[in-house]
Amino acid sequence: MTDEKAPERDPEAVSKFVESFAAQLVEAGLQRMPARVFAALLSSDTGTLTSSELSEQLKISPAAVSGAVRYLAQVHMVSREREPGSRRERYRVHAGQWYEALTNREAVIKRWEHALREGVDSLGADTPAGRRLAETLAFFEFIDGEVIAMMERWRVRREELFGAS
Amino acid sequence: MTDEKAPERDPEAVSKFVESFAAQLVEAGLQRMPARVFAALLSSDTGTLTSSELSEQLKISPAAVSGAVRYLAQVHMVSREREPGSRRERYRVHAGQWYEALTNREAVIKRWEHALREGVDSLGADTPAGRRLAETLAFFEFIDGEVIAMMERWRVRREELFGAS
DNA sequence: CCTTAACTTCACAAATTTCTGAAAGTAGCG
DNA sequence: CGCTACTTTCAGAAATTTGTGAAGTTAAGG
Numbered sequence: 001m002t003d004e005k006a007p008e009r010d011p012e013a014v015s016k017f018v019e020s021f022a023a024q025l026v027e028a029g030l031q032r033m034p035a036r037v038f039a040a041l042l043s044s045d046t047g048t049l050t051s052s053e054l055s056e057q058l059k060i061s062p063a064a065v066s067g068a069v070r071y072l073a074q075v076h077m078v079s080r081e082r083e084p085g086s087r088r089e090r091y092r093v094h095a096g097q098w099y100e101a102l103t104n105r106e107a108v109i110k111r112w113e114h115a116l117r118e119g120v121d122s123l124g125a126d127t128p129a130g131r132r133l134a135e136t137l138a139f140f141e142f143i144d145g146e147v148i149a150m151m152e153r154w155r156v157r158r159e160e161l162f163g164a165s
Numbered sequence: 166m167t168d169e170k171a172p173e174r175d176p177e178a179v180s181k182f183v184e185s186f187a188a189q190l191v192e193a194g195l196q197r198m199p200a201r202v203f204a205a206l207l208s209s210d211t212g213t214l215t216s217s218e219l220s221e222q223l224k225i226s227p228a229a230v231s232g233a234v235r236y237l238a239q240v241h242m243v244s245r246e247r248e249p250g251s252r253r254e255r256y257r258v259h260a261g262q263w264y265e266a267l268t269n270r271e272a273v274i275k276r277w278e279h280a281l282r283e284g285v286d287s288l289g290a291d292t293p294a295g296r297r298l299a300e301t302l303a304f305f306e307f308i309d310g311e312v313i314a315m316m317e318r319w320r321v322r323r324e325e326l327f328g329a330s
Numbered sequence: 331c332c333t334t335a336a337c338t339t340c341a342c343a344a345a346t347t348t349c350t351g352a353a354a355g356t357a358g359c360g
Numbered sequence: 361c362g363c364t365a366c367t368t369t370c371a372g373a374a375a376t377t378t379g380t381g382a383a384g385t386t387a388a389g390g
Contacts, residue, residue, distance in 0.1 A: 009288060017284040024280050028273050029194035033379080042301070043284060045293045051337070061380055066338055087336040087387065095297045099304050108193055115189050119182040119208060123174060128210045132260045136207070138326055139264050139319065146315050154307055161303055197348080216367070226350050231368055252357060252366045332390090339384070347376070355368070360361100 009045070015057075017043055033060065033068040038077055041093040048081070048092040076101040096158065103151055106144070113140050174210070180222075182208055198225065198233040203242055206258040213246070213257040241266045261323065268316055271309070278305050 018039040025035035036058050041049055049057075054065045069091055072078040077098045081090045116137040123130045183204040190200035201223050206214055214222070219230045234256055237243040242263045246255045281302040288295045 009292070009294075013287045017280075017287055021277075021280045021284060024273075024277050027276075031378085042297060043288060043294045047293070047297060062337070063339080063381080064379055067379085070338090085388080087334095089337070093297075095300050099301065108189075111192075112186075112189050115182075115186045119186060122178045122182055123208060127174070128212070129174075129208045132207060132212060132258075135260050135323070135327060136264065138323070142319055142322055143315075146318070150308075150311050150315070153311070154304065157307055158300070158303070162300060227367070228351080228369080229349055232349085235368090250358080252364095254367075333388100334390100335386105335388085337384105337386085340382090341380105343378105343380085345376105345378075347374105349374085350372090351370105353368105353370085356366085358363105358365085360363085 011057075014043055018058075031068075031071070033064050034071045034077075036060075037065065037068040037091075038072055038093065038098075041078060041091060042098075047095065048090045050088050050090055052088075054091070100151065103147055106147070109140050109144060113137060116140070176222075179208055183223075196233075196236070198229050199236045199242075201225075202230065202233040202256075203237055203258065203263075206243060206256060207263075212260065213255045215253050215255055217253075219256070265316065268312055271312070274305055274309060278302060281305070 018036065021042070022032070022035040022039040025038065026032055030038075037054055040054060040057055041047065051062060051065050051069070054060075054069075055062050058065075069078065069080065072091075073080055078091050078093050079097075081092055083090055116133050119133045120130050120137065123133065125131070125134060183201065186207070187197070187200040187204040190203065191197055195203075202219055205219060205222055206212065216227060216230050216234070219225075219234075220227050223230075234243065234245065237256075238245055243256050243258050244262075246257055248255055281298050284298045285295050285302065288298065290296070290299060
């Protein structure tokens with residue numbers, strides 16, 4: 001009900017959410033800057049922000065934005081887009097895309113499996129320790145398959161709930 | 166085939182596995198000392214080690230062991246046992262117990278959900294950002310249920326593979 | 331081409347985290 | 361009751377991580 005034409009959200013409220021969600025991400029193991037940048041994108045209206053918008057909103061240097069975004073892109077939590085006809089770059093969080101990245105723990109799991117296999121070999125499959133490692137390995141192999149099926153079910157569910165593909 | 170009565174494993178090989186598996190755990194977000202301690206327990210024959218054994222094997226101070234173990238116990242990755250009739254404490258990794266702790270990310274997820282709910286409220290459920298947050302929230306709620314069912318299936322599977330309950 | 335707007339890289343200062351030695355508990359055992 | 365064998369706590373040194381300013385790079389637009 002103000003006379004502003006674009007209904008600007010209360011920056012105070014946005015910032016409050018950004019910081020509190022970022023804090024949770026940090027606690028879960030993400031670095032601080034990537035967490036804040038990601039939270040900011042998640043709570044933006046378009047799901048996209050430019051480098052300078054991020055820099056301004058979060059009060060951090062362009063260098064920090066650059067580093068954070070590079071990391072986030074690497075783990076597929078955001079994607080980068082070039083605005084045609086401008087040097088400006090836009091960073092985007094696809095609603096449906098990012099938590100699939102959580103799934104990409106898969107790469108991590110593969111490495112765990114590798115390390116465990118080596119362990120089973122070098123300690124001996126017939127030793128108590130070897131057996132313990134083998135069981136852990138079996139667990140991860142199980143998880144591998146389950147996660148894939150689970151994400152399949154989620155896509156179906158999501159369709160039900162929100163319609164859009 | 167040596168004349169040693171207890172068939173000591175090659176400490177070299179054990180150490181190699183411990184360090185390489187610990188490295189993976191670190192990369193996944195665990196702190197260094199807890200990771201090393203945990204890997205050492207995982208590759209021990211009995212699945213238990215005393216404080217001084219850990220201290221010696223990993224070449225770290227008793228203080229470091231104490232800190233690492235406190236953390237691991239807190240997140241339920243190891244349990245502590247008192248040897249009756251001795252001040253000595255024993256730390257144990259239950260083969261089937263520890264990866265259930267991975268599941269206890271559950272607590273983490275609950276906090277994420279809380280933060281997201283607040284975000285939806287304060288940004289407005291009818292805004293684009295609000296809708297994005299709501300979808301993310303729905304995803305986590307979905308995961309909650311799935312993980313529980315998945316662990317159920319694992320227990321069945323484990324029974325098949327290894328027999329022991 | 332040259333200018334300029336944008337992003338990236340790099341070296342370093344600051345903040346944080348990690349590990350240790352030393353001191354202080356705590357409980358078994360004589 | 362106190363000695364002894366362990367473990368935990370704590371303050372601080374050392375290592376690591378983080379974020380910045382400044383210089384470097386790249387491409388759009390004149």
